[in-house]
Amino acid sequence: MFILKRQDVEIGNFKHPSKEQKIPILSYQGQTFRLLSVFNAAQEDDARSLWRDLTDNQGKACVLLEEPERFSVWGKIHLEKASAETVAVPGVSNVFVKAAVIIIQAMYEDIADLMGDKQAKRFEGDLVAIGTQIRLPDMTSGALVTHLLEADPFSAPLPAWQTNHLNTLFKELHRIGKSYFGHSNFTERALEALDELSSTERDAFLTWLKQLSSGQLWQ
Template identity: 55%
Template sequence: MFILKRQDVEISSIQHPKRDQQIPILTYQGQTFRLISVFSAAQEEDAKAFWRELTDNQGKACVLLEEPERYSVWGKIRLDQFAHEAEPAHDYTANPIYVKGCLLMLQALSLDIEDLLGHRQAGLFQKDLTDVFKQWRFPQADTPEAINHLLTIDPLNTGQLPAWQEHHLNTLLQELHRIGKSYFGNTSFVPHAVDAIQDLPLADSQQFLTWLKQSPLGKLWR
């Protein structure tokens, strides 16, 4: 739809109608958009590919915001519908199956780093993960204790999954791939991380893998 500069838009936030969290909102010429995904300044091509996938292939009304330190993709919403809609389908917290799948992949990568590269590298991985979660403001992941919790919980049996939205999951998948490649020097970690999805019930694992395959970031995990 559009590639915009920071001076073209107004960015604010609104209270989520059902959760204790703020939703970033971009306003451009009277239209409103919610945050879908964030990319670093070095990931310009990835950001544009993600944006084109949503607009050209999926027919979504989206804007790409270009800033000096990052790129971000935003999807069009109507605030009146968002504020008053009671149906879960319009709750922008990610599907719990997708959160569970991403946590399983995160944990698999963490274990591979510790098993193959050693305890010191595993500690550095947790520090890198802390930096990612702080930079992109992940809910319930802002302390070393919280991150250790995410690395050790059983995603299949916890009643307290983090309240992440799909843009958090997109960012996590993107950053996990970047970090994993920096530790291993290649993408040898990908198959084992994806295999971890098999811990989900069959129907859930199939749903997650379909979602991952359809995601513009899915090509990183093939």
């Protein structure tokens, strides 16, 4: 929709209505946009690819902000509507979303290391298919999946996934994982990647995972 420079916009923060966090907000000509993804200066092509995919393929109203040290993609929102929706939708801890991203990245790395780039690309396609099927934010196109696989889950903005998304996601990840590895031991390897989390976060996630209907597949 727009490609803008820093001097074209105003950037502030919007306080999350139910959590102790502030959400970066960009204002341009009376319109409001929320931060979706950040890229460093060397990732211009990735930033433009994500922006084009969101605007051209998904019909989203988005801003690509060009700055000397980085590029960022912002999606249009209405603050009043966003506030109401955020309160109404059952939330899920960022820790659980972070853990899901770590598991996806661990499975991808295992497939790439053990089976090669061709199978890794096939896995990317499987992720797009899952994301499209369940309308999973940040996983409905090749560009979005590539960004998800390369993102640092400890610093990049996390996808806006809810419990219902994650429940279906873990079911589908187990299904396609078996198609690559042929057994269930891959779940142990994927869960080992959660050692990157603090012990408190890891234990909280594993306890929560057991409560999902799909969680028994990962035990």
